[in-house]
Amino acid sequence: ISINGSEASFSSPALQRATVSQTSHILAGGLQPTRISLTAKSHKEVNQRQTKVFASEDGRMHQVLSIDMTLSPRDPKAPGQFGRPVVVPQGKEKEAERRWKEGNFNVYLSDLIPVDRAIEDTRPAGCAKQLVHNDLPTTSVIMCFVDEVWSTLLRSVHSVLNRSPPHLIKEILLVDDFSTKDYLKDNLDKYMSRFPKVRILHLKERHGLIRARLAGAQRATGDVLTFLDSHVECNIGWLEPLLERVYLSRKKVACPVIEVINDKDMSYMTVDNFQRGIFVWPMNFGWRTIPPDVVAKNRIKETDVIRCPVMAGGLFSIDKNYFFELGTYDPGLDVWGGENMELSFKVWMCGGEIEIIPCSRVGHIFRNDNPYSFPKDRMRTVERNLVRVAEVWLDEYKELFYGHGDHLIDQGLDVGNLTQQRELRKKLKCQSFKWYLENVFPDLKAPIVRASGVLINVALGKCISMENTTAVLEDCDGSSQLQQFNYTWLRLIKHEDWCLAPVPDKGALRLNPCDNRNKGLKWLHKSASVFHSELVNHIVFGNYHQLLCLEGNFSQKTLKVAACDPKKPYQKWKFEKYFED
Ligand code: LR7
Ligand code: MN
Secondary structure, three states: OEEOOOOOOOOOHHHHHHHHOOOHHHHOOOOOOOOOOOOHHHHHHHHHHHHHOOEOOOOOEEEOOOOOHHHOOOOOOOOOHHHOOOOOOOOOHHHHHHHHHHOOOOHHHHHHOOOOOOOOOOOOOOHHHOEEEOOOOOEEEEEEEOOOOHHHHHHHHHHHHHHOOHHHEEEEEEEEOOOOOHHHHOHHHHHHOOOOOEEEEEOOOOOHHHHHHHHHHHHOOOOEEEEEOOOEEEOOOOHHHHHHHHHHOOOEEEEEEEEEEOOOOOOEEOOOOOEEEEEEOOOEEEEEEOOHHHHHHOOOOOOOOEEOOOOOOOOEEEEHHHHHHOOOOOOOOOEOOOHHHHHHHHHHHOOOEEEEEEEEEEEEEOOOOOOOOOOOOHHHHHHHHHHHHHHHHOHHHHHHHHHHOHHHHOOOOOOOOOHHHHHHHHHOOOOOHHHHHHHOOOOOOOOOEEEEEEEEEOOOOEEEEEEOOEEEEEEOOOOOHHHOEEEEOOOEEEEOOEEEEEOOOOOEEEEEEOOOOOHHHEEEEOHHHHOOHHHOOEEEEEOOOOEEEEEEOOOOOOEEEEEOOOOOHHHEEEEEEEOOO
16 A cells, blocks of 8 residues: 555645635535636636535534536536537547557547546536535545556546545545556556545455455545445535435445446436336346336435445445444455345345435446456356355345356356355344345345146146156146145246156156256246247256157156157146246
8 A cells, every 4th residue: 555645735726715715624626736727707606606505503514515626627628528528539530449448438538538527517406405414424435446547547536536525535545456557557656646645555466346345445544435436427516415324324325326427428428317226137237217106106306315225336335334344245256246236135134225315426437348357257257256145145035046047056156155154144133035025125026936836738638746756647626735836946846845857768757856956857947938939838858959848648647758849739838827927
């Protein structure tokens, strides 16, 4: 770690004048000493705005940061100023194209745009008037990066410095995750040395984003940890509303609205209101808009906080002690991915809350691909992380995760030891995943089985029944226990703890003790269409190389598996109930 210089001082006279009056520590627009020179006019405007700031009657709260030094930028005509889109100049297209891969966005344009450009204040009406407590906790801003584009990294840091009340920023910790680019090794330390609050930690080996964040967290000295990606632009007044939530309850994890910095033209774009962070199986993060009728019925305002089942992952504030009480991230997660699920489940199930704060807005460059390499296969890394999360947090619902990513259970991923994580969950006395579904994410479709009830042969109108440990065809009787089967996400056809299976090489059927990992018990139903579109409704046993279909016998009451034949009606089956869409 290099801790640079001493305490901050304002070296620009204009900036000093703009910030010394009244509650200067609250209103100060930033620590940016060199790049801002306020015009006379804007200076006056700033002062006018300062005088309008008001506090609560008891004096314990004040208005959120209402000025932004970059609103009167140095160079109003510069490309990208005020978040406007930029076009690649004529003749530079080739160069721009060539440089795209440095960051998987328009790096050429990023370099043209001022590192302290102004952006539009996209907060909903009312945010600027909101009050926050005078005694908000301080925060350590932690930004990890590996081979981040120079101008983008700088813009991220400047946006924090310029748009946060200085007294709330304890430090900005830049964690260099073993970057290979020279400019990040030498130039960065030199550049940042003029900002005393910026500390740089150069990791000695690639940690991956998750363990790099932990390295930052361990060195943080602020009360609250605020994690950010390294290609962001924090908008006006972004920080105070986040810290206010943590101040109100130390178990609240506060996320800004993540806006979009366009990867092609670098414009700053706002996003729709009323979006929740959610996931769909197999644990893919996404946004879901609260339906307008729900908004209307509950009179949800644009400025209201939105409780989210999961967070996007990159941008949030969390009480430092609470983060450590929760056991931080599972340190067994590698490189990238899944950590947002882990922390979200952990927070909710162990007594906390995750919120999006509409008055806090931060732009982020969304990219189609990671611009850095993964030490191991990217897909496998993410899958392995998700399996760890599923095994620790999802309880019996983990079958839905595996069932939606068919290959996951079979590929024998070495996910490492989970004992510590499971023990942590016990120690924290966390709720079950069922509780999470009922209380936090009731609109997630999570049927624990895919189909159930009697299993009818469509052509014969007969049902499968248990006869000791064999399975036979009988007249259907919905009230008979012996005819009840569940089709599970792990593709078992289950009667209590007994599973339908073909006798190897014989074609006959019997019931074996269930075993989630035994491939000899797995059937494809419905999703059989993946192999042969005409096989829907068939119950297929086997794999790509050899498919066998469950078949009823017309004259006797026997069952067998035989070569799949779409024309054979006796191979068509239906469960009594289906729970999938
Ligand atoms: O090995 C690595 N070491 C790093 O330091 C890999 C990455 N990183 C850094 C990287 O430089 C960047 O600053 O970690 C940060 C996140 O990596 P990105 O920007 O490549 O990730 P992303 O924006 O594509 O992905 C989202 O999901 C990730 C899953 O692990 C993280 O949680 C990211 O923080 C997260 N980003 C956001 O939530 C922003 C909004 C995206 C959405 C939805
Ligand atoms: Mn990112």
